[in-house]
Amino acid sequence: xxxxxxxxxxxxxxxxxxxxxxxxxxxxxxxxxxxxxxxxxxxxxxxxxxxxxxxxxxxxxxxxxxxxxxxxxxxxxxxxxxxxxxxxxxxxxxxxxxxxxxxxxxxxxxxxxxxxxxxxxxxxxxxxxxxxxxxxxxxxxxxxxxxxxxxxxxxxxxxxxxxxxxxxxxxxxxxxxxxxxxxxxxxxxxxxxxxxxxxxxxxxxxxxxxxxxxxxxxxxxxxx
Amino acid sequence: xxxxxxxxxxxxxxxxxxxxxxxxxxxxxxxxxxxxxxxxxxxxxxxxxxxxxxxxxxxxxxxxxxxxxxxxxxxxxxxxxxxxxxxxxxxxxxxxxxxxxxxxxxxxxxxxxxxxxxxxxxxxxxxxxxxxxxxxxxxxxxxxxxxxxxxxxxxxxxxxxxxxxxxxxxxxxxxxxxxxxxxxxxxxxxxxxxxxxxxxxxxxxxxxxxxxxxxxxxxxxxxxxxxxxxxxxxxxxxxxxxxxxxxxxxxxxxxxxxxxxxxxxxxxxxxxxxxxxxxxxxxxxxxxxxxxxxxxxxxxxxx
Numbered sequence: 001x002x003x004x005x006x007x008x009x010x011x012x013x014x015x016x017x018x019x020x021x022x023x024x025x026x027x028x029x030x031x032x033x034x035x036x037x038x039x040x041x042x043x044x045x046x047x048x049x050x051x052x053x054x055x056x057x058x059x060x061x062x063x064x065x066x067x068x069x070x071x072x073x074x075x076x077x078x079x080x081x082x083x084x085x086x087x088x089x090x091x092x093x094x095x096x097x098x099x100x101x102x103x104x105x106x107x108x109x110x111x112x113x114x115x116x117x118x119x120x121x122x123x124x125x126x127x128x129x130x131x132x133x134x135x136x137x138x139x140x141x142x143x144x145x146x147x148x149x150x151x152x153x154x155x156x157x158x159x160x161x162x163x164x165x166x167x168x169x170x171x172x173x174x175x176x177x178x179x180x181x182x183x184x185x186x187x188x189x190x191x192x193x194x195x196x197x198x199x200x201x202x203x204x205x206x207x208x209x210x211x212x213x214x215x216x217x218x219x220x221x222x223x224x
Numbered sequence: 225x226x227x228x229x230x231x232x233x234x235x236x237x238x239x240x241x242x243x244x245x246x247x248x249x250x251x252x253x254x255x256x257x258x259x260x261x262x263x264x265x266x267x268x269x270x271x272x273x274x275x276x277x278x279x280x281x282x283x284x285x286x287x288x289x290x291x292x293x294x295x296x297x298x299x300x301x302x303x304x305x306x307x308x309x310x311x312x313x314x315x316x317x318x319x320x321x322x323x324x325x326x327x328x329x330x331x332x333x334x335x336x337x338x339x340x341x342x343x344x345x346x347x348x349x350x351x352x353x354x355x356x357x358x359x360x361x362x363x364x365x366x367x368x369x370x371x372x373x374x375x376x377x378x379x380x381x382x383x384x385x386x387x388x389x390x391x392x393x394x395x396x397x398x399x400x401x402x403x404x405x406x407x408x409x410x411x412x413x414x415x416x417x418x419x420x421x422x423x424x425x426x427x428x429x430x431x432x433x434x435x436x437x438x439x440x441x442x443x444x445x446x447x448x449x450x451x452x453x454x455x456x457x458x459x460x461x462x463x464x465x466x467x468x469x470x471x472x473x474x475x476x477x478x479x480x481x482x483x484x485x486x487x488x489x490x491x492x493x494x495x496x497x498x499x500x501x502x503x504x505x506x507x508x509x510x511x512x513x514x515x516x517x518x519x520x521x522x523x524x525x526x527x
Contacts, residue, residue, distance in 0.1 A: 180378045183291045
């Protein structure tokens with residue numbers, strides 16, 4: 001089986017909601033059926049074939065090629081499998097995610113992992129504002145920079161960063177520590193082709209929060 | 225059977241079904257891993273009084289452990305799953321949680337899972353967090369991170385529980401206490417190289433072999449008078465005139481073959497010492513074959 005691949009034909013003039021293009025929505029569908037999938041429920045909604053060339057058959061392993069910031073909601077509510085985004089992506093990457101993993105090789109938009117419950121999102125470059133907002137659990141790693149309000153309203157979960165962001169007042173500095181669980185995490189993500197996977201330090205600056213919602217989440221900034 | 229002048233009795237060790245688990249304990253260095261493992265396997269010589277029989281199986285190098293630190297593999301055996309679960313949780317809480325830098329992981333895979341850190345997490349008083357991290361097979365494993373004063377205590381949620389065998393044994397009969405002890409030490413050192421087994425008594429050796437029952441109604445086990453050298457002449461003894469000391473090695477293992485292998489390795493190490501060592505006989509403890517379903521026949525093992 002080869003990875004189910006969505007190759008973007010050209011940059012859309014408007015935002016595309018890609019929430020249906022996950023394992024949950026694609027299992028059991030032929031390429032012809034996938035091509036006919038609408039992006040929205042309206043009668044004249046554009047179809048997948050209008051924007052993507054589709055190939056492959058392994059819905060557990062999905063690839064977006066030529067991807068850019070017009071593609072929102074990639075990995076929405078995904079429960080398992082792996083998504084590779086070759087290029088950037090729009091807002092709400094991995095929103096409401098329930099499991100599986102996503103690797104984005106360029107920039108991601110705002111609200112990465114919004115309401116995420118389980119799973120792993122790794123971003124090679126930058127992420128926008130509200131990264132990890134309202135997170136319930138899971139792990140997000142951003143190798144570049146993140147925008148404002150990272151971890152806003154997060155209850156649990158981990159955001160791994162390599163650069164110190166400007167954090168809001170309800171993310172509290174817990175000091176610098178060696179956290180042994182990171183060794184296990186890095187062992188597990190080593191096979192994923194991501195810049196975060198190449199880190200192996202367990203020494204991090206830890207910020208806990210969001211204490212505005214009694215959060216047990218954390219932002220870990222690597223001290224390389 | 226006579227090997228190097230040492231007589232091997234035509235008898236067998238009688239062993240019982242048990243439940244077992246393995247826990248991998250890691251720490252900053254081997255010294256602290258041993259502190260944790262020694263505490264966890266302390267007071268765990270016999271199920272009669274300790275609930276479990278436990279021991280250190282072997283040292284683990286950093287590349288053999290989940291978190292890349294040096295570690296110790298510990299095996300715990302109990303007569304039933306309920307006792308094993310109770311003892312494991314108690315020992316985890318008092319011996320591993322408390323030990324600086326220690327972490328604990330499942331050391332055995334099984335469909336039957338018992339709690340390792342599942343309840344221990346509540347020590348975190350609400351600040352504990354968990355992580356689901358896939359293992360090398362892609363199976364998601366839950367780990368608990370419990371804030372403690374030295375940093376974070378990392379513990380896997382559960383470990384596997386398997387069927388096992390306890391009570392493999394042999395007796396070393398020698399002309400002096402020193403000779404019996406030296407032979408026992410030699411055997412234990414050789415047997416430590418066998419995987420999947422432990423010798424749960426102090427230094428792997430037990431001097432107080434027991435028989436079932438007692439003249440005192442409250443005691444359900446008492447000294448094995450037939451093998452007590454100072455009672456020769458007073459009781460129906462198993463000892464000849466020249467035997468002055470007897471030591472026993474008890475083996476618990478994950479399966480029959482491993483225990484048999486450990487017994488073979490141990491007895492061969494003693495036989496290699498020869499009769500000049502003072503060892504005259506090797507025998508084994510049993511209850512007539514009526515209590516334990518596993519019989520380790522010495523002659524068959526040494527074939």
